[in-house]
Amino acid sequence: MNILEAQGLAAGYGEGFVVRGVSLAVGEGEFVAILGRNGSGKSTLVKAVQGLLANVDGAVLCGGEDVFRMGPRRVAAMIAYVPQLAEPVFEYTVEEVVLMGRFARQGRLSGTSEADEAAVAEAMRLTGVAALGAKRLTQLSGGERQRALIARALAQETPLLLLDEPSLHLDIAYQAEVYGLLKGLQEERGRTVVVAEHNINLAAAHAGRLVFLRDGTVVASGPPEETVTAANIRAIFGADVDIRENARSGLPEISLAAKRTSG
Template sequence: MNEENAAAPTVEIAPAARLRAERVRLGYRGRIISNELSVDIPDGKVTVIIGPNACGKSTLLRALARLLTPEEGAVLLDGKPITSYRAKEVARQVGLLPQTSTAPDGIRVADLVARGRYPHQSLLRQWSQADAEAVADAMAATGVTELSARPVDQLSGGQRQRVWVAMVLAQDTPIVLLDEPTTYLDIAHQIQLLDLCRRLNRESGRTVVAVLHDLNHAFRYADHLIAMRDGRVVAAGAPKEVVTAELVHEVFSLGCRIIDDPETGAPLVIPLAENAARVS
């Protein structure tokens, strides 16, 4: 076979991400947070979003969950504008733990977690054994089974946070969005929760997106990192590929050294002493 008749090489084209934002403008009451923002959420990966306060992280999550409609551009779910789906259809695909949540007065832990099953209910499909098992599994995974009969408003902040995470897990969606899920948790429960997120991803293939403030947690647990500042993406990619002292300084105005985490090999941030807090 001569060169003219040789078959052209096959080029594999990666499928588009199930969830992505395309040139969106996001804001509240006339105040623009992000403009021309485009983000792809890699399927089947743990994505962590980092950035300083008020940089647009939570706003982006709300848009990805269809709780905030872009003024321009679109959030796409499976290639279609997420606003074209009914709310329950989105809730069966995307679960969100917001930064702040309020439970009805006096509601018990088990009843609040059970609310995660609401998207799966209908006139033709009432509460089932599968729902009960999903609730039990979610409470066991987050360590709140023993609290099941307790009123949520009588729990500590850390306990309440784990109950809210359990409700999102009970929703059993292939995409899970978590806005600062380690808030109120002590260090042991922070690690347990982040280990749980990784386990959900590795064992069931769920796409997990989390906003985290602790950079070392972010770099350790992320397959894909999104660094934001002033409503825009500064860098995106695997932590080992994008994390540098210069990036940390650009995003957080923090001088630091980056070394390898001796446990995982992930980037580890060591802030410089106060008098040397600058990038040389």
């Protein structure tokens, strides 16, 4: 069954569309990475499918329901979102921020329930920020902050996780750790994971399916073995790359082909 299904989706900010004619179905338990150049519409697509943009056309179904007609509380019970750039204001602690992930499950005046506390503790443990609970979000490094925001999304306890460039502020060890964590959530807990990602190797190593965007439309979609080809990368990214097989996983990996511009 498809947990998320975009049908002829067009979306943008203000006037005009950044993403056009996107039809995309994500099955329950899948790990899908959306790839493309800067400005190709990855972030727009991730925002549009959860109803965050006002300027949309087409339809998105989440669990069979029309996302554009669902209230934000209802959507938040299905989809957790980790945005790309988070610049927190005010001195909230990590624990307070993770607890914000429980908003859709709390009454407006109710206190923190045992279920809330358990979900927050579990999310912080999984992301390795349990020891940082009393720290201010503003005091954390980029990587710690990113993991705290992933913890907030996990505390939401949704079947679907949407992440916008989760590797952006992370060094190489944390990139592997975050993707390992997402992979574990998908494989062991049956969560569906959709990431927008610019790092092709990272996506190919973890996602079961890659969706390539160019100028706001889907130009290729399929497992890494079929889609990460030199021809595709040249056509979509305009970059000449060499493809080789990863010695351990057998998955395709790219490296930039040396470019000579000698006259």
